[in-house]
Amino acid sequence: MIAKNVDAKAGDRKAVKTPQLLRGFKDILPGEEPYWNAVEDAARNIATSYSFGRLRLPILEQTSLFERSIGKATDVVEKEMYTFVDPSNTRVTLRPEATAGAARAYIEHGMVNKTQPVKMWYFEPMFRHDRPQAGRYRQFYQFGLEAIGSSDPILDAQMILMTHRFFKGLGVEVKFLLNSIGTEESRREYIMELVSYFKQFRKRLSEVDKKRLTKNPLRLLDSKEEGMDELRDGAPQILDWLDEDSKQHFMKVLEYLDEAEVPYELNPYLVRGLDYYTKTVFEVVEITDDAERAQNSLGGGGRYDTLIELLGGREDTPAIGIALGVERVIMAMKNQGVEFSKEREVDVFFCQLGDASRKKGLIVFEEFRKAGVSIAEAFGKGALKGQLEMADKQKAKIALILGQKEVLDGTIIIRDMESGAQEIVNIDKVVAIVKRQLEMMG
């Protein structure tokens, strides 16, 4: 009979389905924290030391913001946005990126009146309903930098330099792919030229490439379809079609980068998928042996000289920005063997025995914490053995043992975890004594 009951219970429990993680979404568990901390610290440090101010934007924006800035015909806007109508009947979208929001904030808060350029950084989640893959999630974090209000090419170079430093600090080897896509006008002319060039070979183009011919001609240049290599060789080069100003600008950027010894490669086929880019565009890729992974792009960016005006801000407010995919940065760190110890490490571990000592322990623990000593406990555990095991795992240098007897005597045991030597001291002096011992151990 009893057995039957148990079975029935087990059956009931089974009937409850645990809700699952949404596709493409991910829990970031405490075990991952060392990586996230490292990246966020590096981001904050590099941004702050170049006097960028932190920008915290809302996750939700009006849909039109993205349609107007990123471009209605882009993949991001066309099929990847989380868009819905909110209860007050407004069309809203979970931001797929932050540059549009940054531009909006710049205009809305009259930042034209501040010293230009206005430099800001962010480290926030973005949302795109794309097909998930390794390093590609529907909610992902971006670390980004924006400098709005200056057209000086040195800013382009500086931003790339900052990114370079950022990765160096994290132990990831990267290089930059650079190109200039000029102004909207020069680009339009170039695209027309490009399309008419490829049209001659229409018959030789694959289905994908035919689509590109009308949808995204620039993409023809880095097509991986068969036979494209030869066709591409005869194709017009964008750099030849740049207007004089863009050309000069790009030359300057390269000069600065050479000066700063930042490794880069020119890639005349690099185009970015968002409409607002102008002039300098770039991508950061990991330098790795198993090179042919699709998601080896860690981030990218470029100038967006016309975006502010496009969104109704002051004419001629040039700007530049970069965004890095945090999950991909972490992937690259792991890929390149950047390790963090998994166990939390502490200097002191507090062991208690019995209720009275646990009670007392609450206070002792607090005193150590206030004194700035890294200390851990396991009040939930009973046996001393288990507690010492934990102390060992967490690489504690000193274990404190407080039992019934010690509570009565007003003492506590200090155990040197390496030698196993123990001494009994007055509990009121334990903080000072332990601090001194730790200093001596280094």
Add this chain to the structure above:
RNA sequence: GCGGCCAUGGUGAAACGGUUAUCACAGGGGUUUGUGGUACCUCUAUUACGGGUUCGAUUCCCGUUGGCCGCCCCA
């Protein structure tokens, strides 16, 4: 959005269609309730979910869900 590969405990793996699904690690509890880095004992899976074929399915088939890879695109 299109094409392909895959799915066994917290993790990594094993099991020619056939008895209580095996092993390691991690985790919990213990080895007469006060001493760790060893040892021993013990516990932790209706084999992703739902159907089908079969006397019998972890193993075969279909669907769903999810992951991964390529394309598209991007971070």
